[in-house]
Amino acid sequence: xxxxxxxxxxxxxxxxxxxxxxxxxxxxxxxxxxxxxxxxxxxxxxxxxxxxxxxxxxxxxxxxxxxxxxxxxxxxxxxxxxxxxxxxxxxxxxxxxxxxxxxxxxxxxxxxxxxxxxxxxxxxxxxxxxxxxxxxxxxxxxxxxxxxxxxxxxxxxxxxxxxxxxxxxxxxxxxxxxxxxxxxxxxxxxxxxxxxxxxxxxxxxxxxxxxxxxxxxxxxxxxxxxxxxxxxxxxxxxxxxxxxxxxxxxxxxxxxxxxxxx
Amino acid sequence: xxxxxxxxxxxxxxxxxxxxxxxxxxxxxxxxxxxxxxxxxxxxxxxxxxxxxxxxxxxxxxxxxxxxxxxxxxxxxxxxxxxxxxxxxxxxxxxxxxxxxxxxxxxxxxxxxxxxxxxxxxxxxxxxxxxxxxxxxxxxxxxxxxxxxxxxxxxxxxxxxxxxxxxxxxxxxxxxxxxx
Numbered sequence: 001x002x003x004x005x006x007x008x009x010x011x012x013x014x015x016x017x018x019x020x021x022x023x024x025x026x027x028x029x030x031x032x033x034x035x036x037x038x039x040x041x042x043x044x045x046x047x048x049x050x051x052x053x054x055x056x057x058x059x060x061x062x063x064x065x066x067x068x069x070x071x072x073x074x075x076x077x078x079x080x081x082x083x084x085x086x087x088x089x090x091x092x093x094x095x096x097x098x099x100x101x102x103x104x105x106x107x108x109x110x111x112x113x114x115x116x117x118x119x120x121x122x123x124x125x126x127x128x129x130x131x132x133x134x135x136x137x138x139x140x141x142x143x144x145x146x147x148x149x150x151x152x153x154x155x156x157x158x159x160x161x162x163x164x165x166x167x168x169x170x171x172x173x174x175x176x177x178x179x180x181x182x183x184x185x186x187x188x189x190x191x192x193x194x195x196x197x198x199x200x201x202x203x204x205x206x207x208x209x210x211x212x213x214x215x216x217x218x219x220x221x222x223x224x225x226x227x228x229x230x231x232x233x234x235x236x237x238x239x240x241x242x243x244x245x246x247x248x249x250x251x252x253x254x255x256x257x258x259x260x261x262x
Numbered sequence: 263x264x265x266x267x268x269x270x271x272x273x274x275x276x277x278x279x280x281x282x283x284x285x286x287x288x289x290x291x292x293x294x295x296x297x298x299x300x301x302x303x304x305x306x307x308x309x310x311x312x313x314x315x316x317x318x319x320x321x322x323x324x325x326x327x328x329x330x331x332x333x334x335x336x337x338x339x340x341x342x343x344x345x346x347x348x349x350x351x352x353x354x355x356x357x358x359x360x361x362x363x364x365x366x367x368x369x370x371x372x373x374x375x376x377x378x379x380x381x382x383x384x385x386x387x388x389x390x391x392x393x394x395x396x397x398x399x400x401x402x403x404x405x406x407x408x409x410x411x412x413x414x415x416x417x418x419x420x421x422x423x424x425x426x427x428x429x430x431x432x433x434x435x436x437x438x439x440x441x442x
Binding site (some may be wrong): 045118 | 272275292305
C-alpha cells in the first residue's frame with residue numbers, strides 16, 4: 001500500500017473484504033441472511049408466477065403477459081430449443097423453477113438493502129447442482145437403462161475399441177463427476193467474486209473518501225466509487241447470465257442423456 | 263496471520279449442511295408449485311390461444327370456400343344466361359327471317375291473286391261488254407234497217423237527216439250502254 005500518497009488519518013488501516021465478509025451473523029435464532037433471502041426468493045417467484053397465471057386467459061392482461069414472457073423465455077428459449085421434440089414439455093417446470101430461483105437470488109446482490117447473492121454461499125449452489133445431477137442421470141437411466149446409460153455417457157460413438165480404456169474413465173469423469181462440480185462452482189464463484197469485487201470497491205471508496213488523507217485520496221475515492229457503480233452494472237449482467245447458463249447447461253445435460261446417440 | 267487463519271477456517275467452498283438442505287427444499291417447493299399450478303395454467307392458455315387461432319383460421323377458410331363456391335355458381339349461371347340469351351337472339355333472328363320470308367311469299371301470292379282476279383274480272387267484263395255490244399249493235403242494226411226499210415230513201419237529204427237523227431238518238435241512248 002502506498003502510504004506515501006495515502007495514509008490513514010483516523011488511525012484505522014484499510015481492511016480489505018474477504019471470505020469472512022460473507023459469514024454474516026445470524027439475524028435471529030440461527031437464521032442467517034441468505035436463509036431469509038432464499039425463502040424470500042421462493043415467495044417472490046411463486047407469488048409472481050401464481051398471480052400472473054391465475055386467469056390464464058386467451059387474451060392476456062398486462063400481468064399475465066409479463067408472466068408469460070418470463071415463463072415463455074425459459075419454456076421456448078431453453079427447454080424447447082435445447083431438448084425440443086415433444087419431450088421438452090415435461091421439463092419446463094424444472095427449468096422455470098431453476099432459472100428463476102437462480103436469477104432472483106443472484107439479483108438480490110444488486111437490489112438495495114438486500115444486496116447479497118444467496119449463491120455466494122456454496123451450499124445453495126451445491127444443492128442445486130446435485131438436483132441437476134440427479135435429474136439428468138435419472139432421465140438417462142430411465143431412457144437407456146442403467147448399463148445402457150453408462151455406456152451411452154462413457155463411450156462416444158465411432159471410437160475404436162482400442163482406446164476404450166483411455167476414453168471410458170475420461171468420459172465418466174467428465175460427464176458424471178465433473179459436471180455438477182463445475183456447474184456449482186461456476187455459479188458460486190461468479191457470485192462470490194462479483195460480490196467481493198463490489199465490496200472491495202465500496203469499502204475502498206469509503207475508506208479513501210472518509211478516512212484516508214493525502215493528495216490523491218479524494219479523487220481516487222471518487223474514481224473508485226464510479227468504478228464500483230460500473231462494476232455493479234456489469235454484475236447485473238453476470239447475474240442474469242449465470243442464471244441462464246446454469247439452466248441452459250442443465251438442459252444440455254438432460255438433452256444429452258435423452259439423445260439416442262452422441 | 264490471524265486473518266489467514268480465519269480464512270482457512272472460513273473456506274467458502276465448504277458448505278453449511280443446513281444451507282444445502284434449505285436450498286434444496288426451497289427449490290423443490292418452487293418446482294412443485296410451478297409444476298402443479300403455473301405450467302398447467304400457462305400451457306392451457308397457450309393451448310386455448312392456439313385453438314382460438316386455429317378455429318379462426320378454419321372459419322376464415324370455410325368462409326372463403328363458401329364465397330368461392332358462390333362465385334363459381336354465379337359465374338356458371340351468368341355463363342348459362344349469356345348462352346341462353348345468345349340462343350334466344352339467334353332463334354329470334356331465324357324466326358324473324360322466316361316470318362319475313364313467309365310474309366313476302368304471302369304478299370306475292372296475294373298480289374298474284376289480285377292480279378289474276380282483276381284480269382279475270384276484266385276478261386269477264388270485256389266478254390259482257392262484247393256480248394252487250396253485240397246485242398245492242400244487232401238491235402241498232404235492226405232498228406236502223408227498219409227505219410231504212412220503213413221510209414223511202416229517195417231523198418239524199420232526207421236520208422242524211424235520218425242518219426243524223428239516228429246518231430242523235432244513239433248519243434242519247436249512250437248512258438244505257440255504259441258498263442256498270
